[in-house]
Amino acid sequence: MNNQILKIIKKLKGSLLGIGLNEENILDAIENNDNIQTCYLLNNISLTGKKFNITKRGKNKKINIKKIKKYFKKKSLDTIICNYNIIKQFYRSFVPNSIYLCNKTIYIYGSKEDLKQLKNKYQRYTKNIELNKYDENYLLKINAQNTKNHFFKDLLYKIKDFGSDAANLITDLLIN
Numbered sequence: 001m002n003n004q005i006l007k008i009i010k011k012l013k014g015s016l017l018g019i020g021l022n023e024e025n026i027l028d029a030i031e032n033n034d035n036i037q038t039c040y041l042l043n044n045i046s047l048t049g050k051k052f053n054i055t056k057r058g059k060n061k062k063i064n065i066k067k068i069k070k071y072f073k074k075k076s077l078d079t080i081i082c083n084y085n086i087i088k089q090f091y092r093s094f095v096p097n098s099i100y101l102c103n104k105t106i107y108i109y110g111s112k113e114d115l116k117q118l119k120n121k122y123q124r125y126t127k128n129i130e131l132n133k134y135d136e137n138y139l140l141k142i143n144a145q146n147t148k149n150h151f152f153k154d155l156l157y158k159i160k161d162f163g164s165d166a167a168n169l170i171t172d173l174l175i176n
Helices: 004-010 024-032 066-069 084-101 112-122 150-176
Strands: 014-019 036-041 076-082 104-109 129-134 139-145
Touching: 004 024, 004 076, 004 104, 014 084, 024 036, 066 084, 066 139, 076 084, 084 104, 084 112, 084 150, 104 112, 112 129
Parallel strands: 014 036, 014 076, 076 104
Antiparallel strands: 104 139, 129 139
């Protein structure tokens, strides 16, 4: 999986938001890619360097994935790469926020079952989605170039997701 992420990083241009990128070789590839102007890493905020600054004036902040929309402007990021295990608990708010922020491509890697569920959530916004297998992990590639989200549409989807999650929880409790 790391080899595929390295290939993706070598081709990137513009700005990058990385969530859950912990591997040293991946961070070195980001640092060595001169086409990446800005890189924001939400789990490695303590790194210093010209590309690894998350806030201005040298201050480091911990950014909550749920409130990520506050820190970036609409369609300000070219690429988002994230680990599903990191965003798992925030996926209800992460899906519309990532569509709001990204203007090119979103990459999410994890297990097949989790990414199939996430693929259904992203199909509300776009049909250009690929789910590919690499080693034992899967990579979900979402083309976010012609996507739009609307406040009421997002609110309706959040209510629908909350209702389905509540129904699943109740059925699990009744079965057990």
